[in-house]
Amino acid sequence: MADPHGFLKNDRADAKKRPTTERVEDWREVYLDLEPEVREKQVRTQAGRCMDCGIPFCHSGSAGCPLGNLIPEWNDLVRRGDWELASDRLHATNNFPEFTGRLCPAPCEAACVLAITPDAGGAVAIKRVEQAIADVSWEQGLVHASQSTVSSGKKVAVVGSGPAGLAAAQQLTRAGHHVTVFERDDRLGGLLRYGIPEFKMEKKVLDRRLAQLRKEGTKFVTGVEVGVDLTVDQLRAKFDAVVLAVGALRGRDDTTTPGRELAGVHLAMDHLVPANRAVEGDGPSPLSAEGKHVVIIGGGDTGADCYGTAVREGAASVLQLDQYPMPPSQRDDSRSPWPVWPWILRTYAAHEEAGERKFAVAVERFIGDDDGHVRQIALRKVRVEKDAEGRRAVVPMSEEVEVLPADMVLLAIGFEGVEHMRLLDDLDITLTRRGTISCGSDWETTAPGVFVCGDAHRGASLVVWAIAEGRSVANAVDRFLTGSSDLPSPVVPN
Ligand code: SF4
Known part of the structure; x- marks a missing residue:
């Protein structure tokens, strides 16, 4: 039985990140390594905010966890300090909770009743609890190989x-x-x-x-x-x-903007794959951002990955552009209500580190030098609308064109x-x-x-x-x- 007053005693607290000055100097995960006792205390407090709702929207349904993770159950087990059973219940529905705990934008949190309840202190930090259970499971030897005792012969x-x-x-x-x-x-x-x-x-x-x-x-x-x-x-x-x-x-390309053919304009994955290979020890990336003015087009996950990568590679500047307006979470402190939150533009850890973002803008053209290499972009303010047939249309909002340096452009506009x-x-x-x-x-x-x-x-x-x-x-x-x-x-x- 959960503590029904847990969320009244404690607000949501996300895991703390390492200082930006430190983390841009390495490739390690951005979150602070806490002493096990400190992590345990913090995560148990966060898990204790869960109300064990009669109808736990976090757990499944159209907006909750697609895996049907038994969230209230393992929240309560963590609150009580039973990590072994929590690990068992987490792995019952999720093969790889250490992946989701790190990478998932957590639709479960957007669906959490506390996320949409005013003055409730924010959604339960489900993702943080999930990652902690997964990490503790590995650290304490609770993850075992589960060998089948039968063979189908297939x-x-x-x-x-x-x-x-x-x-x-x-x-x-x-x-x-x-x-x-x-x-x-x-x-x-x-x-x-x-x-x-x-x-x-x-x-x-x-x-x-x-x-x-x-x-x-x-x-x-x-x-x-x-x-x-x-x-x-x-x-x-x-x-x-x-x-x-x-x-x-299959990365979506920009087939309409003049100058797309210039050298230095790439699909996002063409940058990320060699960068990740370089970190694996395969030698320097042929598309490193070092010393370059990098412009990333697209405000989603892949764009943010390029952003953090370019910063760590030593880019001269990093600018990320999106046609949509600034997300509400950046305009003020309020949490956008379920179910929109995980799918709108988000602020990622990489955005705290360096660089700049511009919203409600579109590239009008890529401008090259005499050698056919991109050196600048021309931008215009835009608004995204739906046309009469419901199709997405990008409408220019100003006559003014802004020209900015760009000698590496990364298209992160989807797949x-x-x-x-x-x-x-x-x-x-x-x-x-x-x-x-x-x-x-x-x-x-x-x-x-x-x-x-x-x-x-x-x-x-x-x-x-x-x-x-x-x-x-x-x-x-x-x-x-x-x-x-x-x-x-x-x-x-x-
Ligand atoms: Fe707990 Fe939130 Fe799920 Fe309710 S919706 S059971 S408070 S995590």
Whole structure:
């Protein structure tokens, strides 16, 4: 039973970050390392703010946690100091809470009753509690390899080793199937490895989880592009089912702004991947921002990742632009009400460190030098409207054009679905109008025995959705292979 007065005694307190001057000098996670006793005291206080609502909106539903995390249950266990049971209850619904605790924008917090109750001190710091449970679980040896005692004799190939693929693989291995995860890159993890900067999640967090999956029996193959190095005929001959977890990495380009063709204008991932490789020890990034005036177009997660990366690389200046107005959380201290908050423009840790943001502006043209390299951008104030057909329209608001230095421009304006790959052609996979992989209500694609999950199905989305879809597709594959399944299926295809 939760303390019904906990939120009256204590306000929400987020985890403290290291000083900005310190953290821009390294790639480590931005949060302060607390002594275990201090962390325990703080997190137990925060968990104690949970009211254990009769209807916990945080836990599920259209705006809460897609995984159905048992939030009030583990909040109360943490409040009482029972970390072992809290770890058990957290892992019951979430394969990788250390990923979501660090990377998820926490729709559960936006859905928390305390977030929408005036003068309640703010939403319960669910994400902070989740990360603490996950970290304590690893530190105290509470995370074990869970080896299946049965074998179905069935073989499953999972293509892609991001969070969706890993969740599907872990669930299916634990159900007794023989699972091989194929990753075309040289290291495992997909976006978690080469898309997410170290300052948001250190790769040791990923590596320890991969070690657990290996111990449980999941096999991994890197440097193999399925469809090319392993043909579809070979794939079909070797495996009884296939899960496509190939992500949605086709970056949206700017095809209309004059000057896009200039050298120095890149898609965001072209900057992030080599930067993350450099941190892994692969040598200097060929697209380092060092000494450059960097302009990032797009105000979302990927833009913020470029922002923090460029600052750490030693950019001369960093400017992030967005066509939308400044978010309410920056204009004043109020919390935007559920359910809008996690999906509007947010302020990220990187924005506290250096650089500048401009809102309600659009680039009118990129201006180059005689060598064809971008050197400036021309900006205009804009307003985003919907036209008569409901389509998004960007309307200029001023005659005035502002010209600013820019010798590296990063387009972080979203993703347009799965990349073109021979695998999908050879499997005869049908795509949706959004460029994602089409599937039925059982997650099966237009290719029999081939299933899809994560961003490849949903489009670029949150890590929590990737894990939820990975768990759900595992249930579907298990049923396909054996006729029934006890595996959980927290979400349905959209
Ligand atoms: Fe606790 Fe908030 Fe969930 Fe209610 S909605 S159970 S207060 S976390």
